[in-house]
Amino acid sequence: MSAAAADPPLPAPELLAAIPRMRRYARVLTGDATRADDLVQEALARAWEKRRLWAAGTDLRAWLFTIMHNVFVNQRALARYERNHVSLDAESEAAHGWQVPVRDMQYTRVELSELLQHVGRLPVEQREVLVLAVVEELRYEEIAAMLAIPMGTVMSRLSRAREKLRAVFADNSAVPPLKMVK
Amino acid sequence: MNPLPVSDADIHAYVDSQLAPKRMPAVEDALARDPALAARVTELRQQNASLRDAFDPWLDEALPERLVAGAAAPRANRQWMPSWVGMALAAAACLVVGVGLGWFGREISLENDGTPITFTRQAALVHALYASDANRPVEIWAAEEQRLVRWLSRRLGFQVRAPDLNSLGFALVGGRLVAGNENPTALFVYENADKRRLTLQVRKPVNVGHETAFRYAVEDGVGVYYWVEENATYALSGNLDRGQLLAIGRVVYGQLATLEAAPASTAPAATPAPKAPDAMPVPARPPTTAPVQKLS
Numbered sequence: 001m002s003a004a005a006a007d008p009p010l011p012a013p014e015l016l017a018a019i020p021r022m023r024r025y026a027r028v029l030t031g032d033a034t035r036a037d038d039l040v041q042e043a044l045a046r047a048w049e050k051r052r053l054w055a056a057g058t059d060l061r062a063w064l065f066t067i068m069h070n071v072f073v074n075q076r077a078l079a080r081y082e083r084n085h086v087s088l089d090a091e092s093e094a095a096h097g098w099q100v101p102v103r104d105m106q107y108t109r110v111e112l113s114e115l116l117q118h119v120g121r122l123p124v125e126q127r128e129v130l131v132l133a134v135v136e137e138l139r140y141e142e143i144a145a146m147l148a149i150p151m152g153t154v155m156s157r158l159s160r161a162r163e164k165l166r167a168v169f170a171d172n173s174a175v176p177p178l179k180m181v182k
Numbered sequence: 183m184n185p186l187p188v189s190d191a192d193i194h195a196y197v198d199s200q201l202a203p204k205r206m207p208a209v210e211d212a213l214a215r216d217p218a219l220a221a222r223v224t225e226l227r228q229q230n231a232s233l234r235d236a237f238d239p240w241l242d243e244a245l246p247e248r249l250v251a252g253a254a255a256p257r258a259n260r261q262w263m264p265s266w267v268g269m270a271l272a273a274a275a276c277l278v279v280g281v282g283l284g285w286f287g288r289e290i291s292l293e294n295d296g297t298p299i300t301f302t303r304q305a306a307l308v309h310a311l312y313a314s315d316a317n318r319p320v321e322i323w324a325a326e327e328q329r330l331v332r333w334l335s336r337r338l339g340f341q342v343r344a345p346d347l348n349s350l351g352f353a354l355v356g357g358r359l360v361a362g363n364e365n366p367t368a369l370f371v372y373e374n375a376d377k378r379r380l381t382l383q384v385r386k387p388v389n390v391g392h393e394t395a396f397r398y399a400v401e402d403g404v405g406v407y408y409w410v411e412e413n414a415t416y417a418l419s420g421n422l423d424r425g426q427l428l429a430i431g432r433v434v435y436g437q438l439a440t441l442e443a444a445p446a447s448t449a450p451a452a453t454p455a456p457k458a459p460d461a462m463p464v465p466a467r468p469p470t471t472a473p474v475q476k477l478s
Contacts, residue, residue, distance in 0.1 A: 009255050012311050013318070016253040020241040020361075023249070027240065037246060044252035112236040119233070134230050135237045139200055155191045162194075165229060 010051050011060070015044070018061045021136065025065055028131045029072045031120055039075075043068035062138070066146045069128075118168050126161035133158055188212040193219070197226040245361045247304055254307060302408060305383050305417035306401030308360050308369060313379040313419075319371045320356030330357050334368040334384075340413060342384050344370045345437040350430055352380055364388045380420040382434060387415045396431060398424060407431040 022043065026036035046067050047054070054063050119127050132143045133154075140158075144151045188209050195201040196209050213220045312319045322330040327344060334342050337359050344354055352372035360367045360383070367385040374380075387410055396409050405427045408417040416438075418431050 012253050012255075013315055016250065016311060019245055019249050019253060020243070023243070023245075024237060024240045028237075037249060040249055041252050044249070045256065048256050112232065115232055115236050119236075130233070131237065133198055134233050137198075140195070140198075155194060158194055159190055162226060162229065166225065169229075 008051070008056070010047060010054065011056075014060050015047075015064075018064055019044075021061060022064055022068060025128075025131065025136070026068060026072075028119075028127055029069070029124060031124075039068060039072055042075075043071050046071060062142055062146060065132075065136075069147060115165070115169075118165055122161050122164060126157045126164075129154055129157040130161040188219075193223065193226070197223055197230060244364055244366075250304060250307055250361070254310065301415070302397075302399040302406040302417065303401050304362065305381075305406045305408065305419050306399075306404040308367070308383060309381045309404050309406075309419035310402060312358065312360075312369060313371060313381050319358075319379070320369075321358035323356040324354040326356075327354065334359060337366055338368055338384070338386060340386065342368050342414070343438060343441050345382065345434045347372050347380070347430065347433065350433060351375060352430070355379070378421065380418065380422070380430065383417040383419070385415050387411070387413070396428070396435075398428070409435065 019040065022040045023036055026039040026043075027033060030036045030039055043064060047064055050067070054060070119130065122130065128147070129143060132138045132146070133140065138146070140151060140154050144154045147154070186208065192201060192205055192209050195205070201209060213223060322333065324330075331342060331344055334357060344357065347354070351374045353374070355371040355373050357368060357370040360369045362385050365386045365388065367383050370382045370384075372380040372382070396407055399406050399408075404419050404421060405424060406417055406419045407427050408415070409431075410416075416434070418427060418434060420427055420430075422430075
């Protein structure tokens with residue numbers, strides 16, 4: 001117990017509450033459910049190791065996301081190296097990870113599944129920013145800090161992701177084509 | 183006045199509700215004057231809404247046990263072992279438990295109610311997480327017991343009941359919903375005058391027809407009595423000795439059986455009446471011990 005007393009524990013209920021969102025983010029990163037859970041588990045272990053670095057009272061979710069993003073980036077770099085630069089691009093790895101049952105809401109099941117498929121085909125850098133901004137509703141500055149990239153990069157990734165999704169669904173839409181606003 | 187022209191970044195910030203207030207007039211003005219821009223904003227908002235609709239159900243997935251365990255402090259920090267040994271052991275244990283527990287391999291379910299390891303371990307973890315929380319062990323407090331029971335019954339899909347353990351010195355603190363491996367779990371927390379806490383966890387059985395007798399296990403110093411009935415699985419957990427826990431378990435079991443027997447009169451807005459009580463398989467009674475006495 002002495003070591004635990006020296007390092008204050010993380011708030012377990014909050015940690016538990018953050019796990020569903022961690023899993024979702026991990027799945028967005030890896031595109032694969034099993035690997036996503038491995039990633040969450042690894043990130044949780046790191047979080048406990050580094051718990052001294054978490055400032056109590058700050059956003060635990062953002063801190064956990066940052067850790068998980070770093071674990072993912074490191075693992076990916078390692079995997080790339082080990083596989084002798086075999087590409088790990090989203091096209092090849094998103095094959096089955098996105099096929100989750102979606103609830104019927106205002107859209108049909110098919111449309112939502114289709115949307116998920118298209119998100120899965122975005123490069124991981126773009127889909128990660130898209131999901132963090134739109135689904136997790138994080139502020140752009142938070143995303144920039146989390147991913148250690150400039151704000152301008154956040155904006156350009158977000159813009160490209162949105163434009164690609166828009167283009168995919170544009171065929172069935174009466175909305176006029178995008179015009180760059182300057 | 184002629185502020186900066188509206189940029190692409192302004193439009194993104196606008197649809198994401200994070201546009202700086204001072205930019206708002208310029209953007210709204212541009213939207214009023216430019217129908218194509220307004221159409222684009224509408225389209226992006228629709229895209230946002232469908233993305234949330236597509237991704238939000240992922241949050242409702244049941245958590246695998248290995249991740250629930252990850253929310254608790256690794257044992258390495260409480261033990262004499264160097265931390266890497268503990269980590270390795272924990273990882274190995276998680277591998278054994280976690281193999282096959284993917285999102286899509288649901289048919290290969292490790293979470294059988296008859297399996298003492300997984301069920302009691304999870305019950306003990308949940309107990310440790312919430313019973314130790316001094317300020318917010320529950321989501322809904324006992325003052326709103328009826329609302330609590332209604333809510334949990336709705337979420338679990340059958341009528342749950344909070345037994346009255348006042349005769350044993352344990353008052354209901356409240357309850358909450360907890361993610362289980364397969365089915366959501368209702369958690370009731372009780373507390374006695376010495377601030378000792380007990381939890382009762384209820385969930386739908388994963389495998390129907392696997393009734394068990396009372397079983398007892400100790401996980402991380404938490405004693406867990408559990409039993410499986412046709413309609414529900416129960417786990418009673420607490421840092422009490424086995425005899426005390428057993429005595430309480432008998433009271434809980436007896437009360438639930440009585441309440442099941444008279445559903446209409448005691449539960450006004452009850453869900454469809456459970457099967458006749460005599461049809462309910464009766465778990466083997468625990469060995470008769472001393473009569474239930476007041477616990478302190």
